[in-house]
Amino acid sequence: MKKIIAGSSSLMLAKNLANKLGIDIANVSIKRFPDGECYVKLNDEVEHAIVVQNTYPDENIIELFLLQDALRRVANRIDVVIPYYGYGRQDKIFEKGEAISAEKMAKLIEQDADSIILVNPHKEHIKNFFNIDAKICDAIPAIAEYFVGKIDTVIAPDKGAIYMAKKAADIMKCDYNYFEKKRISSNEVKMEIKDIDAKDKKILILDDIISTGGTMIKAIEVLKQQGANEIYVACVHGLFIGNADERILKSGCKEIVTTDTIESAYSKVSVAKEIAKLL
């Protein structure tokens, strides 16, 4: 029997995925001991498991490993869907002496998995760290569909994200552009405008991750100075560290939209359909 195993981080997406695939969510007990250690128990028969769980924050990683271990003992196939691949940012050695967290995570996860699906990992080459069948699900088309007809220009907050803005703009049939972004410290960024005529325009700023919100807030400030009419903010993974969502809204953004890779009040777009296509 094929079943979805819903990790604690991904109940909304697991439900959306179960609906798309027309299969049930397995009955699983997931508890914490008083000292914080995790306990899991499968209460259902599962032959083919589709596990949905983020590798963020840290406690979800251990929960994922335990779910995989329990499944390995009974199931004959384990597909692991990681909606938000935490530890993906450190995808290479930037300075001597560092760990490559994105690779280490892959080595641990693949021990008890037959295939893996990552939703917009921070860099595409992360999938090559896995020695099992690894696929990437792209959430940008689903986000773009949400904004069709509402936007004049899609802007990437830095040059590295321009491929997302282009892809979204193709679907939304509108212009696209990008900001020059310089990171001053881990929570301070400087944004410089690059050939953007924002006056009276409806603008969508699109990124893969919103963490502290610093990038988006800076971009909103610059666009307001340029006389933008309406500013929308969207990302795949909304972490919203330290009330970043409230600060973004206060800075003059009309609406925040994220996917259900990380559940929040802004998860208005589901990646379930795209994931289902890959399973």
Ligand code: R5P
């Ligand atoms: C950076 O490379 C990512 O694409 C995001 O731009 C970044 O994670 C956003 O971080 P924050 O919200 O803290 O500015």
